[in-house]
Amino acid sequence: MTAISADDGATTTGSGNADGSGNRAPSPDAVLIRRTLAEIEPVADDVTSYFYALLFLHNPELREMFPPAMDAQRDRLFGALLTAAEHIDDTVTLTEYLSHLGRGHRKYGTLPHHYPAVGEALMYALERYAHRSWSPEVEGAWVRAYTAISQTMIDAAAEDELRAPPWWNAEIISHERRTSEVAVVTVRPDQPYPYRAGQYASVETPWWPRVWRYYSFASCPRSDGLLSFHIKAVPAGWVSRSLVHRARRGDMIRLGPPAGSMAVDHSSTRGLLCVGGSTGIAPIKALVEDVAEHGRRRPVEVFFGANRDADLYDLDSFLDLERRHPWLSVRPVVAQLATRGIAGQLPEAVRQFGPWREFDGYLSGPPQMIRKSVDALVSSGIPQDRIWHDFLGTLVSSGR
Numbered sequence: 001m002t003a004i005s006a007d008d009g010a011t012t013t014g015s016g017n018a019d020g021s022g023n024r025a026p027s028p029d030a031v032l033i034r035r036t037l038a039e040i041e042p043v044a045d046d047v048t049s050y051f052y053a054l055l056f057l058h059n060p061e062l063r064e065m066f067p068p069a070m071d072a073q074r075d076r077l078f079g080a081l082l083t084a085a086e087h088i089d090d091t092v093t094l095t096e097y098l099s100h101l102g103r104g105h106r107k108y109g110t111l112p113h114h115y116p117a118v119g120e121a122l123m124y125a126l127e128r129y130a131h132r133s134w135s136p137e138v139e140g141a142w143v144r145a146y147t148a149i150s151q152t153m154i155d156a157a158a159e160d161e162l163r164a165p166p167w168w169n170a171e172i173i174s175h176e177r178r179t180s181e182v183a184v185v186t187v188r189p190d191q192p193y194p195y196r197a198g199q200y201a202s203v204e205t206p207w208w209p210r211v212w213r214y215y216s217f218a219s220c221p222r223s224d225g226l227l228s229f230h231i232k233a234v235p236a237g238w239v240s241r242s243l244v245h246r247a248r249r250g251d252m253i254r255l256g257p258p259a260g261s262m263a264v265d266h267s268s269t270r271g272l273l274c275v276g277g278s279t280g281i282a283p284i285k286a287l288v289e290d291v292a293e294h295g296r297r298r299p300v301e302v303f304f305g306a307n308r309d310a311d312l313y314d315l316d317s318f319l320d321l322e323r324r325h326p327w328l329s330v331r332p333v334v335a336q337l338a339t340r341g342i343a344g345q346l347p348e349a350v351r352q353f354g355p356w357r358e359f360d361g362y363l364s365g366p367p368q369m370i371r372k373s374v375d376a377l378v379s380s381g382i383p384q385d386r387i388w389h390d391f392l393g394t395l396v397s398s399g400r
């Protein structure tokens, strides 16, 4: 599995080379597409605005599928298309990414006949802003890429329609403030919601219609069907601030389909080295519960990082799990003025306790932490292809 880091559901799991293109020479179409991308890069904002202006001018009926205020959404669809085109040679990763994107678009009400309208606006925007490199050959490369991209999305949506609703309504049945900025929110979906520990879902609140943000499930699937999320109110995070400061028991939210391929490999006998920073600890908790419930017993080492002691908002429940499971070891790591656990940054702490040759790595947290932790794990003996992570924080549009 390789990493494409883009937007709406482009959340990436696994590892491998960074651009997913392998070491092969790029195809002629990929060369032309990348030339266009290089030309529009310095004026990316203008291209994006022009793309949406054209799209809505010619197809006003599409406007209501996007949030009332476009700031948060602006880059998403357009950014996803450009990312996909850039990786057009990497069929396996691209198909996975686009299938997810296509399934995720069901919740917006996207239908197959909307795709040509988007393609048209895309071509006009590229032609206008990449006029130096634009030619019939370049246009041909983009048409072929967009046709392949849209068909993969349409096929995935059609297949998904046979087995799952476009979204789930879910009632908040508990809202627990753990710190001034972090809440643990538990919801009951209106119909069964199948997912695996380590996955995540997009969430929409009633206060910001059509603005969706991703959160990991903080527990493995439960017999009562309830789902938990750990939410941190980030500055300018419309959805996260609403979920932490405004949401109450009884409020209804909507959930998109589960996504992500970070998962415990139950056939492996290796240990799990789990590194979670702040609310990135949520999927780690689900993975630990998964091992406890289903897996064969093997060492699980958890490093839970926070900036301050007070931010270790879920440490007690991890320590409780540690008391019940002899195979589990939990170490808090605190960056500033630590009075408990290990003082310092997560990647250094993990390195210090290595080597980790007999372990698989699971990472979750802010992007910088993940990048440095990948380096720490690799230098501690875990090969790249046994390191799993989701780049929830690096989606093109920031804020959650």
Ligand SMILES: NC(=O)C1=CN([C@@H]2O[C@H](COP(=O)(O)OP(=O)(O)OC[C@H]3O[C@@H](n4cnc5c(N)ncnc54)[C@H](O)[C@@H]3O)[C@@H](O)[C@H]2O)C=CC1
Pocket (backbone or CB within 6 Å): 214, 215, 216, 217, 229, 230, 231, 232, 276, 277, 278, 279, 280, 281, 282, 283, 304, 305, 306, 307, 311, 333, 335, 344, 345, 346, 347, 364, 365, 366, 367, 368, 369, 372, 390, 392, 393, 400
């Ligand atoms: N809520 C959820 O379900 C999930 C959230 N996440 C991500 O978790 C992140 C939580 O972020 P914040 O609370 O802002 O993190 P934070 O600023 O509180 O830091 C969390 C941990 O990462 C370490 N860290 C931060 N920057 C670092 C750097 N440059 N080098 C080394 N270590 C570093 C900190 O020392 C701390 O241990 C967000 O990026 C979010 O997208 C990831 C998965 C699930």
